[in-house]
Amino acid sequence: MYQYILIRFLQSILSLYVLLTIVFFSARLSGDPLDLLLGENATKEQEAKVRAYYGLDKPMFVQYRIYLGHLIMGDLGRSIQRRRPVTELIIGRIGASMQLIGAAMVISLSMGVIIGVYCAINRGRLFDLLGRSFAALGQSFPVFWFGLMLMLVFAVWLDLLPTSGRGGLKHIILPAVTLAYALLAGILRLTRSAMLDVLDSEYVKLARIKGVSEFVVIWKHAFRNALLPVVTYSVVLLASVVASAVVTETVFSWPGLGQLVVQAVVGRDFPLIQGIVLFVGSFVLIANLIVDILYVYLDPKIRYTD
Numbered sequence: 001m002y003q004y005i006l007i008r009f010l011q012s013i014l015s016l017y018v019l020l021t022i023v024f025f026s027a028r029l030s031g032d033p034l035d036l037l038l039g040e041n042a043t044k045e046q047e048a049k050v051r052a053y054y055g056l057d058k059p060m061f062v063q064y065r066i067y068l069g070h071l072i073m074g075d076l077g078r079s080i081q082r083r084r085p086v087t088e089l090i091i092g093r094i095g096a097s098m099q100l101i102g103a104a105m106v107i108s109l110s111m112g113v114i115i116g117v118y119c120a121i122n123r124g125r126l127f128d129l130l131g132r133s134f135a136a137l138g139q140s141f142p143v144f145w146f147g148l149m150l151m152l153v154f155a156v157w158l159d160l161l162p163t164s165g166r167g168g169l170k171h172i173i174l175p176a177v178t179l180a181y182a183l184l185a186g187i188l189r190l191t192r193s194a195m196l197d198v199l200d201s202e203y204v205k206l207a208r209i210k211g212v213s214e215f216v217v218i219w220k221h222a223f224r225n226a227l228l229p230v231v232t233y234s235v236v237l238l239a240s241v242v243a244s245a246v247v248t249e250t251v252f253s254w255p256g257l258g259q260l261v262v263q264a265v266v267g268r269d270f271p272l273i274q275g276i277v278l279f280v281g282s283f284v285l286i287a288n289l290i291v292d293i294l295y296v297y298l299d300p301k302i303r304y305t306d
Contacts, residue, residue, distance in 0.1 A: 008292055012285040016278070020071075023277045024064055024270075032056075033080050033268035054080055067274070076278065077271030081264070086275035089260065094279070096166055097256030100249070101241050103176035108183035109234060116191025117223065120199060131188060138185030143244050147178040147251040164253035175252040179244055183237055190233050194226035201225075235291045238284050 034056070038047060051057045055066060070077060076086035119131040151174060155163040161170050198204060199222055207217050242258070249258035257276055264272040 104179035112187030120195035
């Protein structure tokens with residue numbers, strides 16, 4: 001097991017390195033950031049001075065080597081547009097993003113798993129039909145459209161919730177529900193399918209024959225075994241959460257990393273783009289590594305051999 005975890009850790013480091021390399025070179029295809037940073041009246045001397053200050057006067061591969069050297073020392077660079085350390089900017093926004101993503105994951109996992117289980121229990125009945133329809137709609141609605149509709153109904157028509165910004169509990173409800181609905185749909189469908197497979201298994205039938213209560217059969221025996229693919233899928237969803245959070249944060253003006261990376265891409269802020277990608281990529285890879293470890297504890301049949 002420990003050798004497997006070590007190999008997975010090294011694979012994660014390699015994946016992160018490849019990701020950073022691709023982002024470093026592809027970001028520079030968008031153009032010169034100084035075209036946006038300097039005004040039309042800037043002189044050649046001023047442009048050369050600013051270009052040298054940010055290291056943009058050097059060949060691209062030299063810039064890449066310098067960036068990796070600074071990265072090893074823990075320096076993510078300095079934002080071109082905001083003229084502040086990238087680490088400081090990420091730390092300033094990470095709390096808002098984690099708050100939104102955490103709220104969305106709690107809503108989607110709790111509701112998706114519970115509804116999915118009851119859909120499996122009531123297979124073919126009205127509750128199952130409504131649950132599957134609810135999931136299908138969630139996977140069909142574009143995130144930005146659903147967010148705008150929630151804003152129109154609850155903020156404009158009913159005047160119950162704020163339209164944008166970060167503040168108290170009321171401010172997070174609309175963006176969290178918007179982000180959670182698309183995630184909930186996939187979790188619901190997967191939980192339902194996993195539970196149906198487990199409920200048809202021999203050991204569940206044997207437990208029922210022995211007179212074990214239906215509650216214990218479902219939530220102790222069946223649910224634990226059905227949880228394995230749901231846990232895996234939930235981690236895979238992290239990448240989707242980050243992508244959807246970019247749209248959600250933009251729609252609701254939520255001051256998180258998603259909104260920051262949009263501004264960085266528009267402003268051709270290479271160090272900031274690279275820093276956010278490094279953080280998000282590390283977060284997703286660590287989450288996948290944790291799932292590999294949890295596999296052993298969730299399913300004792302799993303054994304990793306050398």
